[in-house]
Amino acid sequence: MRRALDEARVAFEAGEIPVGAVVLDASGEIIGTGHNDRERTADPTGHAEIVAMRRAASALGTWRLSGCTLVVTLEPCTMCAGAAVQARLDRLVYGAVDLKAGAVGSLWDVVRDRRLNHRPEVVAEVMAPECAALLSEFFTHRRVR
Numbered sequence: 001m002r003r004a005l006d007e008a009r010v011a012f013e014a015g016e017i018p019v020g021a022v023v024l025d026a027s028g029e030i031i032g033t034g035h036n037d038r039e040r041t042a043d044p045t046g047h048a049e050i051v052a053m054r055r056a057a058s059a060l061g062t063w064r065l066s067g068c069t070l071v072v073t074l075e076p077c078t079m080c081a082g083a084a085v086q087a088r089l090d091r092l093v094y095g096a097v098d099l100k101a102g103a104v105g106s107l108w109d110v111v112r113d114r115r116l117n118h119r120p121e122v123v124a125e126v127m128a129p130e131c132a133a134l135l136s137e138f139f140t141h142r143r144v145r
């Protein structure tokens with residue numbers, strides 16, 4: 001989560017909403033990192049999780065991220081939660097809860113829907129205060145500007 005927070009800080013410095021993510025393989029090695037880059041890339045799918053999963057898949061040479069863990073500083077949205085299921089991730093670890101758009105327990109629970117045949121294990125609210133503080137700092141600054 002510390003490495004994901006580093007990524008979130010990179011986004012913060014770039015004026016992007018500070019969310020960071022990393023993907024670890026089965027041995028715990030980081031195989032993909034990403035931060036929110038929607039503004040820079042003008043890409044609606046430029047969320048930290050998508051960027052990190054794309055890099056991890058490209059590093060492994062397969063779309064299938066079985067055995068891997070996604071660590072992200074904010075509870076994933078519906079798109080990212082859906083992508084985590086599609087990637088067959090084993091585990092999803094997130095920091096701050098997103099009451100307004102979270103799809104891993106808050107508004108929806110996409111990854112633990114019993115109708116799906118793949119359901120990643122979820123570990124919620126890891127270093128949540130640190131992850132949330134970066135986001136509130138960002139939005140406070142933006143309101144002032």
Ligand SMILES: [Zn+2]
Pocket residue numbers: 047049076077078079080081
């Ligand atoms: Zn997302």
